[in-house]
Amino acid sequence: MADFEPKIVAFCCNWCSYAGADGAGVARLQMPTNFRIIRTMCSARIDPEFILRAFSKGADGVIILGCHPADCHYIGGNYRARRRISLLRMVLEQYGFDPKRLNLEWVSASEATKFQATITNFVKTVKELGPTPLVKVVDRKDAVKEAE
Amino acid sequence: MGWWADRKKKKEEQKAAQATSSPAKTAAPAKAPVSEAAECSADKEPVGLAAADLGPLLPGAPPNGKVNLAIYWAAGCGGCDVSILDTNERILTISDMANIVMWPIAVDGKEKDIAAMEDGSITVCMINGAVRNSENEHMVKLLRQKSLIVVSYGTCACFGGTPSLANLVPGGKDEILDYVYTKVPSSAAFQSKYNSAKPRIPQTSTTVPEGQLTLPVLYDTVYALDQVIDVDYYIPGCPPMQESISHLLKAVADFAYNGVALPPKGTMVGITSKTLCEECPRKKEYKRITEVKEPYQVDTNNDKCLVDQGIICLGSATMGGCGAKCTRVGQPCRGCYGPSPEVQELGSSAFTAIASLFPVTDEDPTMGEDKVDDIMSQIKDPLGYFYAFSMSKSLIRRSVKEGGQ
Numbered sequence: 228m229a230d231f232e233p234k235i236v237a238f239c240c241n242w243c244s245y246a247g248a249d250g251a252g253v254a255r256l257q258m259p260t261n262f263r264i265i266r267t268m269c270s271a272r273i274d275p276e277f278i279l280r281a282f283s284k285g286a287d288g289v290i291i292l293g294c295h296p297a298d299c300h301y302i303g304g305n306y307r308a309r310r311r312i313s314l315l316r317m318v319l320e321q322y323g324f325d326p327k328r329l330n331l332e333w334v335s336a337s338e339a340t341k342f343q344a345t346i347t348n349f350v351k352t353v354k355e356l357g358p359t360p361l362v363k364v365v366d367r368k369d370a371v372k373e374a375e
Numbered sequence: 376m377g378w379w380a381d382r383k384k385k386k387e388e389q390k391a392a393q394a395t396s397s398p399a400k401t402a403a404p405a406k407a408p409v410s411e412a413a414e415c416s417a418d419k420e421p422v423g424l425a426a427a428d429l430g431p432l433l434p435g436a437p438p439n440g441k442v443n444l445a446i447y448w449a450a451g452c453g454g455c456d457v458s459i460l461d462t463n464e465r466i467l468t469i470s471d472m473a474n475i476v477m478w479p480i481a482v483d484g485k486e487k488d489i490a491a492m493e494d495g496s497i498t499v500c501m502i503n504g505a506v507r508n509s510e511n512e513h514m515v516k517l518l519r520q521k522s523l524i525v526v527s528y529g530t531c532a533c534f535g536g537t538p539s540l541a542n543l544v545p546g547g548k549d550e551i552l553d554y555v556y557t558k559v560p561s562s563a564a565f566q567s568k569y570n571s572a573k574p575r576i577p578q579t580s581t582t583v584p585e586g587q588l589t590l591p592v593l594y595d596t597v598y599a600l601d602q603v604i605d606v607d608y609y610i611p612g613c614p615p616m617q618e619s620i621s622h623l624l625k626a627v628a629d630f631a632y633n634g635v636a637l638p639p640k641g642t643m644v645g646i647t648s649k650t651l652c653e654e655c656p657r658k659k660e661y662k663r664i665t666e667v668k669e670p671y672q673v674d675t676n677n678d679k680c681l682v683d684q685g686i687i688c689l690g691s692a693t694m695g696g697c698g699a700k701c702t703r704v705g706q707p708c709r710g711c712y713g714p715s716p717e718v719q720e721l722g723s724s725a726f727t728a729i730a731s732l733f734p735v736t737d738e739d740p741t742m743g744e745d746k747v748d749d750i751m752s753q754i755k756d757p758l759g760y761f762y763a764f765s766m767s768k769s770l771i772r773r774s775v776k777e778g779g780q
Contacts (some may be wrong), residue, residue: 275723276770297740306739310730311752313744318726321758323545323775331744350664360775366602367512 233287233353234333235262237346238277240270242300242333244292259350270294270331271304275315278329282319285361288328288353291346295333305333323352325356336358424647424696426618427625435471437631442498444473445489446528447518448480449511450538451472451504455529456480458502458614462621469624472631473498477518486514487522497522499627505538505767506598510591519604523638526623526644530711532600534721535767537613539597540759542766542773547595571731599767600655609643613711613764616697619645634771643694643716650715651690651708657698659683663734667753677707682732687760692718692725711764720769722761729754729761 239245245266251258270293278289291312293305295348309331316326332345332354394417448456452699456478460466467477476497477484487609489497500522506512519525530536542549557561557574566574580589605746610619621643629635638644647653659680668685675681681702688707694715701708714721736742754760764768 275727276718279720279723279770281656283772293612296742303735306735307731309744309747310733310751311727313747314726314730314754314757315723316748317751318722318758318761321543321756321772321774323777324778344456357778360774360777361771362773364596364772367506367598367602 231354232346233261233296233350233358234285235288235350236278236281236286237262237264237354238270238273238289238291239264239266239334240293240304241268243294243298243333244270244306244342246336247292247334247338247342251342252336254339255344256339258346261350261353262346269299269301270308271299271301271311273308275311275318278315282324282328282359284312284362285289285359285363287356287359288330288349290330290332290345290349292332292334292342295335297332297336323360327352328356328359348361381517392731399450412645417506418422424616424618424622424645424698426621429465429621429625429628434632437472440630441471442473442631443476443496443516444469445477445484445500446475446479447477447498447502447504447514448498449502449504449515449600450507450533451529451531451536453480454533454614455503458612458617459620461617462624463617465621467769472628486517489517492521494520497521498631499524499526501526501528501569501602503532505531505535505601506594506600507538507541508591508593511594512594512603515600519765523599524607524627525604526610527600527606529615530611530713530764532606533611533768534611534713534741534765535597535599536711536764539599539766540763543758545774548593550594566779578588596773597767604769607640608638609641610645611619611643611694611712612697615645616700618698644696645719646696646712649695650697651693651695651702651712654695654697655680655690655702657681657702664732665734670706677705681707682729687729687754689721689725689761691728692721709763713765713768720762721765722758723759726754726757756765 239248245264247315248264259282270291273291281289291308294300294306296305296309300306312329312331316329319329320326331351334345413648462469470511475484477481477489477490484674490581497518498520502515502518502525504511506515506575529535531538537544541551546553553576557566577590579592580587582588588742590754601609608623610623624646626635626637630637635675649692652659657680658678662683664682664685665684667687669685670681673684673686675684675686681692686707688702689710692714693708694712697712699708710721710725714724730751738746766772
C-alpha cells in the first residue's frame with residue numbers, strides 16, 4: 228500500500244478554515260497534495276448528500292473543516308453541522324465504511340499550522356485505511372450497453 | 376397575522392382568480408397531473424392530490440380498437456396489484472377499453488404469449504416491484520420490447536423499495552440464501568432433521584431423471600426498474616393511491632378515445648409539487664427534541680406535528696401527493712413517495728432535517744465530538760430508517776467491506 232495516493236475531498240468553510248488554508252499556503256507550509264478543497268459558506272452548508280456523492284464517485288476520504296464551536300460566522304452553523312456529520316458517520320459505518328474516512332475538524336483563520344497538521348494526519352490515516360471499499364454498481368441496462 | 380399568512384392569502388386569491396378566468400384549464404388535469412389538480416383543491420385544508428375526473432363509464436371500445444394492457448409483478452409484495460383494484464367499479468370498465476394481456480395475479484397471459492406478440496403491440500405496461508433476479512430482468516426487458524409505454528408502478532419499481540434493503544447484506548445473495556435456508560430457526564430445524572449431512576439450498580439448475588430444472592438466479596444488488604429498462608412514467612407509493620391511478624387512467628383513456636397527447640416522458644404521476652408537510656394537517660411549533668420516541672411510546676396529540684412530539688417523521692423530505700394518510704392517523708411518514716426532484720436521495724435530506732432538531736445546548740462550545748455522537752446515537756439504525764424505501768436510488772447503493780479488495 229506504499230504507493231497508494233488517496234483522493235481526499237476537503238470541505239472548508241469560507242470564514243475560518245478556507246482562510247486557514249490560505250494562510251498555510253502563504254506561509255508555504257509543507258503538506259501532502261492529496262486533497263481538493265471545496266469552499267462553502269459555512270460547514271452547515273455541506274449537505275450530507277455532497278459527502279455521500281464524493282464517496283460514491285470514489286473519494287477515499289472526506290474531511291470537513293469549520294470554525295471552532297462558538298466561533299461560527301453564522302452563530303450556530305457548526306453546531307448543526309457536527310450533528311449531521313455525526314449521524315452521517317453512523318450511516319457510513321452501517322454501509323461498511325470505516326468511519327475514520329469522514330473527519331470533522333475545527334480550524335480557525337489564524338491556524339495555518341493546525342490546517343497543515345490536520346491534513347497531514349488525515350492523509351496518513353486514509354493511507355493506512357487503503358483505497359475506498361466502494362463497490363461501483365453498474366445499472367443492468369448500462370451493463371448490456373457495455374457488453375455490446 | 377404574519378408574513379406567512381399574508382403570503383398564503385395572496386396565493387389563494389391568485390388561484391381563485393386563475394380558476395375563474397380560465398375554466399378550460401381545469402378540464403384537463405390529467406395532462407399535468409403533477410400540480411394543477413392538487414392546487415385547485417388546496418383551498419382550506421389541503422388533502423393531497425385530487426382524483427382525476429374520469430366522467431361517466433368508458434363508452435365501449437375505442438375507435439381504433441381496444442388497447443393492450445399488461446401488468447407485471449416483479450420483486451414486490453403484491454400490494455400494488457391489489458391497489459389497482461382500488462379503482463372500484465372502474466376496474467370493470469377497463470376491459471371495455473383494453474385487453475389485459477398479462478396480469479399474473481388475475482389473468483392467464485403467460486410469458487410465451489407475450490413473446491409471441493409483435494414489438495410495440497402492448498400500449499401500456501405497468502410493472503410493479505424491484506428487479507431482484509434473472510427472471511424479473513428477463514420479463515421486464517421482454518415487456519419493454521413489446522410495450523409503447525412502461526409505467527414504473529409503486530415504490531419498489533421507482534426507488535427499490537423495501538426489497539432493496541437487501542443491498543445492505545455484506546455477503547450479498549450467498550449470505551441471504553445461507554441465512555434463510557440454514558440459520559432461520561424454522562429452516563435450521565428442518566435442515567438438521569432432513570438434511571443433517573449437508574444443508575440443502577435451492578440451486579439455479581438441477582438435473583432430475585425427467586431433465587433439467589432451473590430456478591431464477593438471485594442478484595447481489597436489487598435494482599429499481601429504471602436501472603434495468605427505460606421507463607416512461609413513474610407512480611410512486613406503497614402502494615400507489617387510487618388518485619394516482621385515476622390520473623394515469625385518464626391520460627390513457629384520453630389518448631385512446633380522443634387522441635389527446637400523453638404526458639411527457641419521465642412524468643411522475645400522482646405527486647404534488649411540494650413535500651408531505653404541505654398536506655399534513657398537524658401543526659408545527661418548531662420545537663427542539665431531546666429524545667427520540669417510537670409512536671407506541673407516546674400518547675400522540677392529534678393536532679401537533681409528530682416531529683415536535685419526538686417521533687421521527689420523514690415528511691419534510693418526501694414528495695407529497697398521498698394526502699398524508701399515515702400522519703393523519705398518528706404514524707410517521709417513512710418516505711414511500713420518494714425524494715423531492717431537487718435532491719438525489721431521500722435519506723440524506725431527511726436526516727439533515729432531523730439532525731437539526733436536536734437543540735444546541737450550553738455545553739456545545741466546550742463539548743467534544745464524542746458527546747455529539749452520544750446525542751445522535753439515540754437514533755437507532757439510521758440507514759435502515761432513512762433509506763427504508765429508497766436504497767436502490769441512494770448514492771452508495773450497497774454495503775461495502777473495508778479492506779476487501
